[in-house]
Amino acid sequence: MPVRLLMGNQAIAYGAVEAGVQVAAGYPGTPSSEIMATLSKLAPRHNFHAEWSVNEKVALEVAAGAAFAGARAICTMKQVGLNVAADPLMTLAYLGVRGGLVLLVADDPGPHSSQNEQDTRYFAKFAKLPVLDPATPAEAREMTRYAFELSEKLELPVILRPTTRTCHAYQDIRISDEYNPRPVSGFKRDRRWICLPTVARQRHPILNRQQEQARALLEQSPFNEERKGGKATRTGIIACGVAVGYVHESLALAGLAEDVDVLKLGTPYPLPAEPVLSFIRRMDRVLVVEELEPVVEEQVITLAWKHGLSVSISGKHDYVVPREGELDVDRVLVSVGAFSGIETKAVAATTDNKLPALPVRPPVMCAGCPHRASYYAFKKAAEGLDVVFAGDIGCYTLGVAPPLKAVDTSLCMGASVTVANGLHWAEPERRQVAFLGDSTFFHTGIAGLINAVYNKANITVVVLDNHTTAMTGHQPHPGTGQTVVGEPAQAIDIAALARACGVEFVRVVDPLVPTKAIREAREAMEFPGPSVVVMSKPCVAKNKRGFRYEVASPELCNGCRICVDELGCPAILPGPEAPVISLNCAGCALCVRICPSGAIRRVS
Amino acid sequence: MKNFDLVVAGVGGQGIILASRVVSNAAIAAGMEVRTSEVLGMAQREGPVTSHVRMGRNIQGALIPSGQADALLGFELSETVRNLYLLKPGGTVVTSTTTIVPTTVVLGLSSYNREELMAHLRQTVSNLVTVNAERLAREASNVKALNSVLLGTLAAIDKLPIPAAALRETLLSIVPARLHEVNERAFDLGYRSIGVS
Numbered sequence: 001m002p003v004r005l006l007m008g009n010q011a012i013a014y015g016a017v018e019a020g021v022q023v024a025a026g027y028p029g030t031p032s033s034e035i036m037a038t039l040s041k042l043a044p045r046h047n048f049h050a051e052w053s054v055n056e057k058v059a060l061e062v063a064a065g066a067a068f069a070g071a072r073a074i075c076t077m078k079q080v081g082l083n084v085a086a087d088p089l090m091t092l093a094y095l096g097v098r099g100g101l102v103l104l105v106a107d108d109p110g111p112h113s114s115q116n117e118q119d120t121r122y123f124a125k126f127a128k129l130p131v132l133d134p135a136t137p138a139e140a141r142e143m144t145r146y147a148f149e150l151s152e153k154l155e156l157p158v159i160l161r162p163t164t165r166t167c168h169a170y171q172d173i174r175i176s177d178e179y180n181p182r183p184v185s186g187f188k189r190d191r192r193w194i195c196l197p198t199v200a201r202q203r204h205p206i207l208n209r210q211q212e213q214a215r216a217l218l219e220q221s222p223f224n225e226e227r228k229g230g231k232a233t234r235t236g237i238i239a240c241g242v243a244v245g246y247v248h249e250s251l252a253l254a255g256l257a258e259d260v261d262v263l264k265l266g267t268p269y270p271l272p273a274e275p276v277l278s279f280i281r282r283m284d285r286v287l288v289v290e291e292l293e294p295v296v297e298e299q300v301i302t303l304a305w306k307h308g309l310s311v312s313i314s315g316k317h318d319y320v321v322p323r324e325g326e327l328d329v330d331r332v333l334v335s336v337g338a339f340s341g342i343e344t345k346a347v348a349a350t351t352d353n354k355l356p357a358l359p360v361r362p363p364v365m366c367a368g369c370p371h372r373a374s375y376y377a378f379k380k381a382a383e384g385l386d387v388v389f390a391g392d393i394g395c396y397t398l399g400v401a402p403p404l405k406a407v408d409t410s411l412c413m414g415a416s417v418t419v420a421n422g423l424h425w426a427e428p429e430r431r432q433v434a435f436l437g438d439s440t441f442f443h444t445g446i447a448g449l450i451n452a453v454y455n456k457a458n459i460t461v462v463v464l465d466n467h468t469t470a471m472t473g474h475q476p477h478p479g480t481g482q483t484v485v486g487e488p489a490q491a492i493d494i495a496a497l498a499r500a501c502g503v504e505f506v507r508v509v510d511p512l513v514p515t516k517a518i519r520e521a522r523e524a525m526e527f528p529g530p531s532v533v534v535m536s537k538p539c540v541a542k543n544k545r546g547f548r549y550e551v552a553s554p555e556l557c558n559g560c561r562i563c564v565d566e567l568g569c570p571a572i573l574p575g576p577e578a579p580v581i582s583l584n585c586a587g588c589a590l591c592v593r594i595c596p597s598g599a600i601r602r603v604s
Numbered sequence: 605m606k607n608f609d610l611v612v613a614g615v616g617g618q619g620i621i622l623a624s625r626v627v628s629n630a631a632i633a634a635g636m637e638v639r640t641s642e643v644l645g646m647a648q649r650e651g652p653v654t655s656h657v658r659m660g661r662n663i664q665g666a667l668i669p670s671g672q673a674d675a676l677l678g679f680e681l682s683e684t685v686r687n688l689y690l691l692k693p694g695g696t697v698v699t700s701t702t703t704i705v706p707t708t709v710v711l712g713l714s715s716y717n718r719e720e721l722m723a724h725l726r727q728t729v730s731n732l733v734t735v736n737a738e739r740l741a742r743e744a745s746n747v748k749a750l751n752s753v754l755l756g757t758l759a760a761i762d763k764l765p766i767p768a769a770a771l772r773e774t775l776l777s778i779v780p781a782r783l784h785e786v787n788e789r790a791f792d793l794g795y796r797s798i799g800v801s
């Protein structure tokens with residue numbers, strides 16, 4: 001077995017393969033996407049099924065079906081994806097599974113690249129499903145294998161919930177390339193698979209009893225472990241997931257490593273009572289350190305109360321540990337200091353001196369991104385009109401930044417269209433334009449379009465069709481004509497779908513031809529009914545042109561700065577005489593076409 | 605052997621991740637444990653990228669605490685300064701003098717003062733090595749080899765717990781064969797650049 005530098009997400013994928021996974025379904029979302037990307041590379045070799053599903057609800061139901069038939073299945077998504085899959089999740093807990101089903105939900109404290117920082121461990125508790133919280137990439141892989149076993153023992157889906165620092169951290173890991181799936185037992189008819197109210201009444205007490213069974217199994221799991229400081233102490237810290245490392249490092253930095261015992265908890269729900277009880281019984285004071293919500297803390301408090309223990313418990317409820325944002329050693333050091341009543345010198349950094357002003361460097365759409373051209377066209381077309389631009393989630397959300405400022409709302413995937421529906425009914429005399437990507441259109445956008453046609457909301461829907469799911473790392477989707485394993489597939493035609501939904505104005509437009517794009521945009525917004533514009537052009541990050549552009553000579557430039565000020569393209573910088581186009585130019589030619597003096601020419 | 609913490613920072617698209625992976629893999633080859641992680645932006649380029657690389661034994665987490673990094677390898681001047689808070693007092697900085705001006709500056713929403721940033725570095729970092737990595741990469745006949753130049757310079761200051769030859773070998777084992785020559789040249793130019801930038 002070779003040692004390799006593996007990302008947590010790769011480690012999880014290898015863990016699933018080692019567990020003999022037979023069906024893998026997911027929808028992309030940072031920080032979870034590389035799990036399916038890795039599985040899709042291993043799937044053809046081992047001959048198991050992997051797919052990017054249309055959305056998370058679909059993915060979970062696909063995995064559930066496979067597990068009903070006795071196959072081992074994994075389903076991957078990011079934290080907000082579980083909201084979309086919440087409907088199947090809540091009832092699947094009642095029905096249960098035959099084959100092991102691991103539901104991988106990646107949380108994003110911070111948040112780094114998400115619209116909120118919800119804690120999936122609460123969701124696990126809400127659905128009454130066991131959840132595992134890995135501290136390191138290596139542990140994530142162990143937990144993946146264990147989760148399949150646990151799922152089959154309990155006949156319940158098991159949630160594995162890594163966070164960004166496990167998903168996207170790399171570690172030296174020894175991997176095997178074994179794949180030994182068990183034969184699929186096959187689907188057997190049973191009333192249990194039918195969610196009738198009578199079945200729910202039968203299954204609910206079973207589900208509740210399973211909580212205690214799960215607790216007992218988790219108590220025996222290898223993921224909860226005490227580490228004694230050395231000195232006899234009555235002070236302890238309970239740490240969960242990635243916070244375990246932060247706690248140990250903070251204690252070392254504060255010179256407290258020997259004075260505090262640490263209980264590492266890898267199984268936050270149901271709380272493994274035995275190791276926690278024997279730990280807190282020895283303590284006068286305990287601090288609970290976990291990222292996001294006080295899921296473990298609340299259960300520890302309840303446990304202590306149930307057993308009449310007088311141990312004092314600190315954590316989030318008394319503001320010793322931050323409740324929002326990502327933890328790190330710097331923040332945990334402050335908590336450990338406050339808890340121990342010692343002054344933890346904020347570590348001497350090299351920047352005690354005052355920093356000079358630093359440039360603000362937000363992520364921006366790439367040079368040559370077709371979304372920039374689409375927004376430009378609609379901004380131009382909307383000049384003099386009173387319109388609202390309802391936005392969505394994808395690379396194109398970055399159109400919010402100046403100079404485009406083309407995003408007025410953004411709520412969750414697919415909500416551009418539905419929020420535009422609502423805005424329309426509040427102000428029917430105003431035009432609402434919804435912008436969403438192709439992947440987002442298939443994910444949940446299409447329901448809003450059907451709704452608009454059915455309920456006669458006269459909105460314009462602009463599908464920014466860059467032939468990929470760019471934001472999350474360029475995954476294929478139903479419109480791309482390719483599956484996750486790279487096989488050709490039926491490419492579903494967005495314009496045809498829109499027509500089939502009853503939209504009478506449907507245009508497919510090249511956003512990089514601004515004059516035509518502006519005209520079509522204007523017509524779409526003036527159409528007396530729902531209208532759809534499919535702005536079709538591939539994402540440049542994946543489709544480089546072999547040439548770029550430059551200002552031919554400064555004399556040709558009339559100094560109007562339109563290219564600099566209206567596009568916000570990162571490849572166009574103002575120069576002493578005329579703008580300078582950098583080597584980052586991707587050759588989209590949008591600036592060429594809007595330059596009133598024809599000063600920009602092609603270089604190969 | 606003491607553990608070693610390295611920060612690699614710059615702007616998306618500069619080849620930071622590859623440089624970070626080269627160091628990580630070389631550390632594994634040298635028998636160390638490794639933990640590394642990026643504070644990544646998104647799919648697009650142009651955002652700031654910071655990669656933390658931790659090498660040694662008993663590594664607790666993938667993130668380097670403030671003021672603990674032994675060295676900082678900077679690909680872009682302002683990003684080097686932005687990440688200084690991670691460096692321990694007396695730590696080493698190897699930075700390219702490359703500047704990448706973001707659109708916020710172009711639009712007058714923030715500022716970029718190169719001289720001020722250089723002065724700040726000189727004043728606060730005792731072990732500072734600056735290199736015009738962009739020029740050297742071009743000399744090696746490919747601007748994209750910026751990361752190999754910087755790895756060469758990093759190897760030359762001899763602070764990493766990895767021998768220069770091993771770092772060079774790992775680099776070449778990772779880049780595609782057709783780019784070997786360019787990257788070899790770039791690494792060597794970076795290696796020899798100390799004191800002549």
Ligand SMILES: Cc1ncc(C[n+]2csc(CCOP(=O)(O)OP(=O)(O)O)c2C)c(N)n1
Binds near residue numbers: 030396
């Ligand atoms: C429910 C949910 N699932 C997944 C995500 C992660 N995510 C953010 S944007 C996006 C898709 C973007 O693809 P597309 O709409 O095609 O736009 P592009 O980025 O290609 O411009 C995804 C999957 C999310 N934010 N919410």
Ligand code: SF4
Binds near residue numbers: 370470647
């Ligand atoms: S990755 Fe593609 S879609 Fe995203 S900003 Fe870059 S060009 Fe645009």
